[in-house]
Amino acid sequence: MFGLSLEKLVVLALIAALVLGPHRLPHYAHRLGELVRSLRDLLDVARDSARAEIGGELSLDEWRRLDPRRYHPRSLVREALADDTAPAGGTPADPHTSRESATPPDAIAPSVPRRPRYDSAGRALRTPL
Template sequence: MLDINGGELLILVLVAIVVIGPERMPEYARQLREWVLRGRDLLRDSKASVKAEIGDDVDWSQLDPRQYDPRRIVRDALSEPSSPAPRAAAAPRASSPATPGKAPFDADAT
């Protein structure tokens, strides 16, 4: 989450002691403890209310936002076996193919 290792934590504690001072450090440590406990209680209450509202029969895999990743959608679409498309009735074509560079013109379509 914060990606702080032991050495960095030690440096932060030492800086806090120098900046805050050893006299006020116990007071700030108590405040930090209260914030952590309040945050923990808030998280626990939130989890309980969500569980009470939704219940236990929720399929969380259906609510996974990673399933809407465009890369995954394309990868899944490309990995599906292709089924042959049904052939439509062929429309009668003109006897001469269209000349390159010009769009074909159909008098009946306009």
Template sequence: MGLNFEKILVILVIAMFVLGPERIPAYAKKFGDLVRNIKHMADGAKDRLRDEMGPEFDDVDWRQLDPRQYDPRRIIRDALVEDEREARAEARKERVAEARREREALAGDGTLKYDDEAT
């Protein structure tokens, strides 16, 4: 879903119709200034963070903190799978506890009682 050449060309054609050919250079200059200012602010923030963190700044894995790597669908799917896994584990624990209670009820004297007709 990147911005490829065809999309940029379509945006430029639309801009020519909306703004007119005489105003496009002025708006392009304003847009360029905006991009430069944003880059300058980001670099300033990065330098300030580096100054405040000191040598620990170089130890941080910044790629791990990149929000573009997080897919909301995967996060929700993993959370649902984890909830399902926890529910299955809880049900398994309940079945084991129930089987233990039944076994203790059947063998009160320490020996298991079997039904001879059932086997």
């Protein structure tokens, strides 16, 4: 947690007991108990609101399905490529036919607009689309 072990917590409790003294120790122990109870209530409210947002309890299979480690970029690309190369008829795809039927790179419009070009005087040049 904060590098605190059980031994360190016991030492801190003993130091607190010595500093506070026997007269104030019960009062502060009671306050500590109230703090722990209020934190527990806060966690219960957060847990209940999370369950309400999710819509009830999720089973272990549903949690595994939502695991973000499943969505590793390499596995997503691998699955997408496997889906693209698998033909609908169940026969292996012919690489020559897929290249011939593919759209030539010149016909694909760029997704990012081109930056305007300028002449030596600083005027924008008209470029063909």
